[in-house]
Amino acid sequence: MSKSGSHLSSQFGGTLLELMVVLLMMAIVLAFTIPRLQEQAAVRQLEVISRKWVMHANFARNQALYLGDPVQMLPRNHQDWNGGWVITSGCIARQPKVNCKARNWLSQEDIYPLYFKNRGFVDPHAHGVQIQFNAAGAAKTGQGGFLANRLILGHRHYADLERQLILGSGGRWRICNPKTDHKGCK
Numbered sequence: 001m002s003k004s005g006s007h008l009s010s011q012f013g014g015t016l017l018e019l020m021v022v023l024l025m026m027a028i029v030l031a032f033t034i035p036r037l038q039e040q041a042a043v044r045q046l047e048v049i050s051r052k053w054v055m056h057a058n059f060a061r062n063q064a065l066y067l068g069d070p071v072q073m074l075p076r077n078h079q080d081w082n083g084g085w086v087i088t089s090g091c092i093a094r095q096p097k098v099n100c101k102a103r104n105w106l107s108q109e110d111i112y113p114l115y116f117k118n119r120g121f122v123d124p125h126a127h128g129v130q131i132q133f134n135a136a137g138a139a140k141t142g143q144g145g146f147l148a149n150r151l152i153l154g155h156r157h158y159a160d161l162e163r164q165l166i167l168g169s170g171g172r173w174r175i176c177n178p179k180t181d182h183k184g185c186k
Helices: 002-012 016-067
Strands: 071-077 080-089 103-108 114-116 131-133 150-155 162-167 173-176
Touching: 016 071, 016 080, 016 103, 016 114, 016 131, 016 150, 016 162, 016 173, 071 103, 080 114
Parallel strands: none
Antiparallel strands: 071 080, 071 131, 080 103, 114 150, 150 162, 162 173
16 A cells, blocks of 8 residues: 555645645745735725825715705714715705705715724814815805814724824825824824
8 A cells, every 4th residue: 555655645746744835935035925915905995985084075075066055974873973974965054945955966875994093083162073065166164163173083993003094284185194294193
Protein backbone atom coordinates (compact mmCIF):
# COMPACT_ATOMS: atom_id res chain seq x y z
CA MET A 1 0.00 0.00 0.00
CA SER A 2 2.93 2.35 0.53
CA LYS A 3 3.77 2.18 -3.16
CA SER A 4 0.28 3.36 -4.13
CA GLY A 5 0.37 6.03 -1.38
CA SER A 6 3.64 7.50 -2.71
CA HIS A 7 2.24 7.26 -6.23
CA LEU A 8 -0.84 9.32 -5.19
CA SER A 9 1.35 11.80 -3.35
CA SER A 10 3.52 12.53 -6.38
CA GLN A 11 0.46 12.55 -8.64
CA PHE A 12 -1.29 15.26 -6.58
CA GLY A 13 1.89 17.31 -6.09
CA GLY A 14 2.24 17.31 -2.30
CA THR A 15 1.50 15.71 0.98
CA LEU A 16 -1.25 16.49 3.41
CA LEU A 17 1.32 18.25 5.61
CA GLU A 18 2.30 20.59 2.77
CA LEU A 19 -1.34 21.37 2.15
CA MET A 20 -1.84 22.20 5.84
CA VAL A 21 1.21 24.52 5.78
CA VAL A 22 -0.20 26.40 2.77
CA LEU A 23 -3.61 26.72 4.44
CA LEU A 24 -1.95 27.99 7.62
CA MET A 25 -0.04 30.63 5.66
CA MET A 26 -3.26 31.72 3.93
CA ALA A 27 -5.02 31.97 7.29
CA ILE A 28 -2.22 34.16 8.68
CA VAL A 29 -2.36 36.48 5.66
CA LEU A 30 -6.14 36.73 5.94
CA ALA A 31 -5.92 37.45 9.66
CA PHE A 32 -3.85 40.55 8.85
CA THR A 33 -5.76 41.73 5.77
CA ILE A 34 -9.44 41.30 6.76
CA PRO A 35 -9.40 43.98 9.51
CA ARG A 36 -7.80 46.42 7.04
CA LEU A 37 -10.45 45.60 4.44
CA GLN A 38 -13.21 46.12 7.01
CA GLU A 39 -11.76 49.49 7.99
CA GLN A 40 -11.52 50.51 4.33
CA ALA A 41 -15.19 49.54 3.88
CA ALA A 42 -16.08 51.70 6.91
CA VAL A 43 -14.15 54.65 5.44
CA ARG A 44 -16.02 54.18 2.18
CA GLN A 45 -19.39 54.13 3.99
CA LEU A 46 -18.45 57.36 5.75
CA GLU A 47 -17.43 59.00 2.48
CA VAL A 48 -20.59 57.93 0.67
CA ILE A 49 -22.99 59.18 3.35
CA SER A 50 -21.00 62.42 3.80
CA ARG A 51 -21.15 63.11 0.07
CA LYS A 52 -24.83 62.21 -0.04
CA TRP A 53 -25.60 64.62 2.84
CA VAL A 54 -23.74 67.45 1.10
CA MET A 55 -25.38 66.64 -2.23
CA HIS A 56 -28.86 66.60 -0.66
CA ALA A 57 -28.28 69.83 1.28
CA ASN A 58 -27.00 71.58 -1.83
CA PHE A 59 -29.97 70.22 -3.79
CA ALA A 60 -32.39 71.58 -1.16
CA ARG A 61 -30.69 74.99 -1.30
CA ASN A 62 -30.79 75.07 -5.10
CA GLN A 63 -34.46 74.03 -5.14
CA ALA A 64 -35.30 76.88 -2.75
CA LEU A 65 -33.51 79.31 -5.07
CA TYR A 66 -35.20 77.86 -8.16
CA LEU A 67 -38.72 77.61 -6.72
CA GLY A 68 -38.59 80.85 -4.78
CA ASP A 69 -40.18 78.99 -1.85
CA PRO A 70 -38.74 77.38 1.28
CA VAL A 71 -37.39 73.84 1.05
CA GLN A 72 -36.52 71.84 4.16
CA MET A 73 -34.41 68.86 5.17
CA LEU A 74 -35.77 66.99 8.14
CA PRO A 75 -35.18 63.64 9.83
CA ARG A 76 -37.33 60.73 8.69
CA ASN A 77 -37.79 59.62 12.32
CA HIS A 78 -38.94 62.84 14.01
CA GLN A 79 -35.95 63.94 16.14
CA ASP A 80 -33.24 61.52 14.92
CA TRP A 81 -31.09 62.28 11.87
CA ASN A 82 -29.52 58.82 12.18
CA GLY A 83 -32.73 57.29 10.82
CA GLY A 84 -32.21 59.15 7.55
CA TRP A 85 -33.66 62.35 6.16
CA VAL A 86 -36.09 63.69 3.59
CA ILE A 87 -36.18 66.88 1.53
CA THR A 88 -39.63 68.46 1.15
CA SER A 89 -41.15 71.62 -0.25
CA GLY A 90 -44.59 73.17 -0.41
CA CYS A 91 -46.84 74.14 2.49
CA ILE A 92 -43.92 74.93 4.83
CA ALA A 93 -43.95 78.73 4.67
CA ARG A 94 -45.19 80.64 7.69
CA GLN A 95 -48.35 81.46 5.74
CA PRO A 96 -48.68 78.67 3.14
CA LYS A 97 -50.57 79.30 -0.05
CA VAL A 98 -54.13 78.00 -0.18
CA ASN A 99 -53.51 75.59 -3.06
CA CYS A 100 -50.05 74.44 -1.99
CA LYS A 101 -48.98 70.83 -2.51
CA ALA A 102 -46.35 69.18 -0.36
CA ARG A 103 -43.64 67.40 -2.32
CA ASN A 104 -40.89 65.03 -1.25
CA TRP A 105 -37.81 65.47 -3.42
CA LEU A 106 -35.11 63.19 -2.07
CA SER A 107 -34.65 60.92 0.94
CA GLN A 108 -32.07 58.79 2.68
CA GLU A 109 -32.82 55.70 4.73
CA ASP A 110 -31.18 54.71 8.04
CA ILE A 111 -27.42 55.37 8.03
CA TYR A 112 -26.39 52.67 10.57
CA PRO A 113 -23.51 51.94 11.45
CA LEU A 114 -22.82 55.63 10.88
CA TYR A 115 -24.27 58.29 13.16
CA PHE A 116 -24.35 62.03 13.67
CA LYS A 117 -22.53 62.95 16.85
CA ASN A 118 -24.69 65.02 19.20
CA ARG A 119 -27.76 63.77 17.29
CA GLY A 120 -26.92 65.95 14.28
CA PHE A 121 -28.49 69.36 13.98
CA VAL A 122 -30.90 70.50 16.70
CA ASP A 123 -32.29 74.05 16.83
CA PRO A 124 -31.24 75.35 20.29
CA HIS A 125 -34.23 77.71 20.49
CA ALA A 126 -37.15 75.61 19.30
CA HIS A 127 -35.57 72.16 19.78
CA GLY A 128 -36.67 71.38 16.23
CA VAL A 129 -34.40 69.49 13.92
CA GLN A 130 -35.32 70.61 10.42
CA ILE A 131 -33.06 72.74 8.24
CA GLN A 132 -35.00 75.18 6.14
CA PHE A 133 -33.55 76.84 3.04
CA ASN A 134 -35.32 80.10 2.29
CA ALA A 135 -35.96 81.57 -1.17
CA ALA A 136 -32.56 83.31 -0.98
CA GLY A 137 -30.86 79.94 -0.36
CA ALA A 138 -29.85 80.63 3.24
CA ALA A 139 -29.94 77.68 5.64
CA LYS A 140 -32.13 78.62 8.60
CA THR A 141 -33.64 76.95 11.61
CA GLY A 142 -37.38 76.47 11.93
CA GLN A 143 -37.51 79.74 13.95
CA GLY A 144 -35.59 81.68 11.29
CA GLY A 145 -32.17 81.79 12.94
CA PHE A 146 -29.06 80.94 10.97
CA LEU A 147 -27.90 77.34 11.09
CA ALA A 148 -24.86 76.21 13.10
CA ASN A 149 -22.08 75.51 10.65
CA ARG A 150 -20.82 72.03 11.53
CA LEU A 151 -22.17 68.49 11.75
CA ILE A 152 -19.92 65.57 12.71
CA LEU A 153 -20.53 62.15 11.19
CA GLY A 154 -18.92 59.18 12.96
CA HIS A 155 -18.77 55.37 12.70
CA ARG A 156 -20.02 53.13 15.52
CA HIS A 157 -17.38 50.42 15.02
CA TYR A 158 -14.39 52.72 14.42
CA ALA A 159 -14.43 55.55 16.96
CA ASP A 160 -11.50 57.37 15.34
CA LEU A 161 -13.27 57.68 11.97
CA GLU A 162 -15.24 60.87 11.42
CA ARG A 163 -16.07 63.46 8.81
CA GLN A 164 -17.08 67.02 9.52
CA LEU A 165 -19.76 68.53 7.31
CA ILE A 166 -19.14 72.27 7.31
CA LEU A 167 -21.53 74.95 6.07
CA GLY A 168 -19.58 77.73 4.38
CA SER A 169 -20.52 81.41 4.36
CA GLY A 170 -21.93 81.14 0.82
CA GLY A 171 -24.45 78.49 1.88
CA ARG A 172 -22.43 75.59 0.44
CA TRP A 173 -21.43 72.52 2.43
CA ARG A 174 -18.02 70.88 2.32
CA ILE A 175 -16.55 67.70 3.82
CA CYS A 176 -13.52 67.80 6.08
CA ASN A 177 -11.44 64.88 7.36
CA PRO A 178 -9.90 65.93 10.71
CA LYS A 179 -7.15 63.29 10.43
CA THR A 180 -5.73 64.71 7.20
CA ASP A 181 -6.88 68.35 7.17
CA HIS A 182 -6.29 69.86 10.61
CA LYS A 183 -6.33 73.47 9.41
CA GLY A 184 -9.41 73.07 7.18
CA CYS A 185 -11.48 71.50 9.95
CA LYS A 186 -11.01 74.37 12.40
